[in-house]
Amino acid sequence: MAKPEFTEVWAEEQIAKAKAGWPPEEREIREEREISDPGPESDLQGKAEEWLNERGYPFIHDRSRRKNKRGKILDLHIYLPEGRHVVVEFKVSRRPMTDEQRETYRKILFLGHEIYEVRSYRRFLEIMTWGGVTR
Helix, strand or coil: CCCCCCCCHHHHHHHHHHHHHCCCCHHHHHHCCCCCCCCCCHHHHHHHHHHHHCCCEEEEECHHHHCCCCCCCCEEEEEEHHHHEEEEEEECCCCCCCHHHHHHHHHHHHCHHHHHHEEEHHHHHHHHCHHHHHC
C-alpha cells in the first residue's frame, strides 16, 4: 500500500474526519482555565527559552513571524531527550488563540504531536519535566 503524500489537502481531509471529536483531549480544556503569569507574553517566552538554554535543549523560535502567515507558526518547537518534540503556544491574560492558531494547534494535535497552550511558567516546567525525561 502506498504511503499517502502529506499535503495540506490530505491534512484537511484527516481533520474533517475528526472534527466531531474536538476538543480531542481534556488537556485542551484545562489549559484554557489556567491562571496566567503577569506581564507580557514575551516575558513568559523569554523565561522558557532561558530555561532551555541553561540545559542545552535545542528549540526553534521563528523570529520571521511577521513575514509568515499569521497563526501558522506557533511560538516554540522544543527538542527533548528520547525523541520528544514539544510544540508550545504561549498566551497570557484572557487573550485566546486566534482562529488560525487554534486550527494549527488542532492539526498538530490530531497528527499525534505533543502540543500545549501555556499561560504560566509553572505550567511550562510541568510539561518539560513530564515523565522525568528532562531535569
